[in-house]
Structure formats: C-alpha cells, structure tokens
Amino acid sequence: MKMKNPNGYGCIRIMSGNRRRPYAFIATVDGRQKYIAAFETIYDAKVFQAQYYEEHHRDFPPLYHKKITFSELYFRWLSFHKDEDRMLSKSTLTGYEYAYSHCVALYDKYFPDLQYLELQAIINHMRFKENLSYSSCKKVKNLLSLLYQYAIKSNICSTNYAALISIGKNHPIYPHHIISRQKINRLWRHADMPGVDSVLILLYTGLRVSEMLQIEKKNINLRQRFIRITKSKTSSGIRIVPIHPKIMPFILNRLANPGDFLICDSSGSPYNYTRYRSSVWNKAMKLINGLNHTPHDTRHTVATLLDNAGANETSKRKILGHAGGDITERVYTHKGLRQLRKCIELLK
Incomplete structure (x- = not known):
C-alpha cells in the first residue's frame, strides 16, 4: 500500500504531450495548488520535492518522523547530504541513485519499522538472483548505513540494522592488471x-x-x-x-x-x-x-x-x-x- 505524503509535501504529476521535462512538481501556496518546476526524470523531481519541503517546512511534526517511508527518508537525506557536502562528485551521486534503485521493495515501507531480514533480502536478491558484483552490493550497504546514520540523528529510529548486513566476500570479476x-x-x-x-x-x-x-x-x-x-x-x-x-x-x-x-x-x-x-x-x-x-x-x-x-x-x-x-x-x-x-x- 502506498503511504500518504505529509501535509505540504507537494506532489509530482506527469504532464501530457511529448515534453523534455514531463514530471511537474506541484505545491500548495496560499491555499492553491501551484506549478513550481518540471524535471526530466521522476528521480530528479523527488530530489527537488524533498529540498522544497525542507526549505518551506523547517519544523517537522513529531508524528511524521514515525511515519516516514524509506523513499521519503532517502530523498530528505539526499537533500541534506548535498547541502552538507557541496563537493559531491557526479559519480558519487550516480552511485547513490544506483543503490537506491535496488531498494525498490522498501520504498513504501515505514523506515522505523524495517527489520534486518528485509534489508538482507535486498542484498541476497542482488547476489543470488541478479548475480551482481560485490561492489554493487557494497554500494547498497553503504547507502543503507548512511540512511540509518541520518535517521538515528533525526530521532526516527534507534537501531542501525545496516551494520548487520552481510555482503559476502569480494571475488573481483575484473581483476586489475598493470599495463606493461x-x-x-x-x-x-x-x-x-x-x-x-x-x-x-x-x-x-x-x-x-x-x-x-x-x-x-x-x-x-x-x-x-x-x-x-x-x-x-x-x-x-x-x-x-x-x-x-x-x-x-x-x-x-x-x-x-x-x-x-x-x-x-x-x-x-x-x-x-x-x-x-x-x-x-x-x-x-x-x-x-x-x-x-x-x-x-x-x-x-x-x-x-x-x-x-x-x-x-x-x-x-x-x-x-x-x-x-x-x-x-x-x-x-x-x-x-x-x-x-x-x-x-x-x-x-
């Protein structure tokens, strides 16, 4: 079941026609819905949505902390992380997006309710079903660790289940060779x-x-x-x-x-x-x-x-x-x- 966004979080709509930026972010301003910006991808729109909410709703209701979904927390963390470290490279941001894409089974789940086995299942699926590399699994574990650090500091949860995740041993698929x-x-x-x-x-x-x-x-x-x-x-x-x-x-x-x-x-x-x-x-x-x-x-x-x-x-x-x-x-x-x-x- 898809969780309801907090009040004032705005919404993302797909605009009709063949547009280069089809994803529109809509927010309520002075009691009326207003078009704010448009984006090429839903991912970019959600990053902006989190930034917009952060800027316009500094005082988060305590209940919202307990009802925040994995997806909402990710985009709020990403907005915070980009502000905190302005030297983030494009490759680092691409790595976060890649890791997030593998967590789709968690998107609509309440973050404080997540359990270790749900996180480990993401890694197991990558390793044994998709046959992905150690490096790919490590990217996901690193992202989950960063999210838990942010959630604990924000009093959203108290236990870092990401620390318990096992990603197996590193067996390089493409070992590096010295160029002679x-x-x-x-x-x-x-x-x-x-x-x-x-x-x-x-x-x-x-x-x-x-x-x-x-x-x-x-x-x-x-x-x-x-x-x-x-x-x-x-x-x-x-x-x-x-x-x-x-x-x-x-x-x-x-x-x-x-x-x-x-x-x-x-x-x-x-x-x-x-x-x-x-x-x-x-x-x-x-x-x-x-x-x-x-x-x-x-x-x-x-x-x-x-x-x-x-x-x-x-x-x-x-x-x-x-x-x-x-x-x-x-x-x-x-x-x-x-x-x-x-x-x-x-x-x-």
Whole structure:
C-alpha cells in the first residue's frame, strides 16, 4: 500500500504531450495548488520535492518522523547530504541513485519499522538472483548505513540494522592488471591516433578517469605546470597534479581544441564514462592488444611504477589523491609542487 505524503509535501504529476521535462512538481501556496518546476526524470523531481519541503517546512511534526517511508527518508537525506557536502562528485551521486534503485521493495515501507531480514533480502536478491558484483552490493550497504546514520540523528529510529548486513566476500570479476612497459611504448608509437593521448595523460598523472573527464580548461595552470582537480570521489582527491613534461604537448593541443573541458570530442562536447570507455578507451586498447585492461588499471600502473622507482610515499599519495597513512603524514607533512614534480617525473 502506498503511504500518504505529509501535509505540504507537494506532489509530482506527469504532464501530457511529448515534453523534455514531463514530471511537474506541484505545491500548495496560499491555499492553491501551484506549478513550481518540471524535471526530466521522476528521480530528479523527488530530489527537488524533498529540498522544497525542507526549505518551506523547517519544523517537522513529531508524528511524521514515525511515519516516514524509506523513499521519503532517502530523498530528505539526499537533500541534506548535498547541502552538507557541496563537493559531491557526479559519480558519487550516480552511485547513490544506483543503490537506491535496488531498494525498490522498501520504498513504501515505514523506515522505523524495517527489520534486518528485509534489508538482507535486498542484498541476497542482488547476489543470488541478479548475480551482481560485490561492489554493487557494497554500494547498497553503504547507502543503507548512511540512511540509518541520518535517521538515528533525526530521532526516527534507534537501531542501525545496516551494520548487520552481510555482503559476502569480494571475488573481483575484473581483476586489475598493470599495463606493461611494452604496451606503454606501443601507445607512444600510436600517440597521433585519436584519443590515445588521453590514455597517456592517465598514465602520466595517475588521475581517476572520472577526474580526468571533469577537468575544466580553466583549472590547467600552464605557468606552474599543474592540473587542479576540483571534483573527485573523495576529499583527498581534491588536489593539484604536476604535468609531466612528456604529456605537456597533449595538454597544449587539448587546450587549443573547442570546449570548456580538457577531454572533449571534435565538437567540443565532454565525455561521460560510458562514452569514453566505448569510443576512446576500447579503440586505444585494441591498438596495443590490451582489451583486457580497464581505465582504472592506469592508476595501478602509476602506483606500481612510482613504487619501483623509489618514490617518496607521501608525494605518491598526494599525486594519486589517497588519504595519508598515519596522523603524522595527514596533519604535519606538507609536500610542495617542487617535490610533487620530482615524484611524477620518476615516470619514464
């Protein structure tokens, strides 16, 4: 049975006709229903609905806390979480949406009434019915943990059942492989082929592919020769990465091309991960007989090559955007651009 929204929560209606934004959010203003905004997806409309309620109804009735559904709590949490952490990357938000989509059996259930077995059933269905990966199950467990933390702080419930969920052991479906020196040399021999330069940029910066695809040209500092990463999956990922001399020609060439982002197609449009993987990465890997590699292999390769070259551990962590290993490193150790450049130039 679908639960009734709290008073003042508004509603979402599908508008007639062939519209780009068919989902309209309607709210009661001064006793009359009023169109507020329209959205491309029901998900975006519900995020806005939660934000609107948060802004216009600061004092929640105590009863509402006990009658809130899983779906309502999710969108209220997401609104709160986005306000609390304005550095959330697009990939992180996409991960939340993906995890939420697997919880459909819980959407209309009262959150305080949920039991451990109902949560475990979601994971079991993913593992044994849909045969999904450990990583997918972990995304759902992480989301449920965040929701319970929010619910407990909001006095909606008192027990974190997400902590009891079992997701099994990690058996990687796609184990990561280091890209060999021979294959890197082959990439250099094909450096004039479309898109190969972007793979070499990954191999000489250690960037996550999502970080590279979100680099805006304004965040390239040519005078001091570094890239400023402003969007990453972790707070440690917000950093500067020196530009290795070997990839500087690629950076200059990309800056002269159309578009606001460093990595764009010929029309100046940026790539998302899926399009980059299919139209750029896979073609480059085919040239070097490397179709078993994923973009994340470049980070493993950079980390391994720096290790083999005896790189300073703190500098390596700073370049890769990893959190420090101990309190001394995290709080007291500072590595300037000169030291980071010395580290990155160990890559040959």
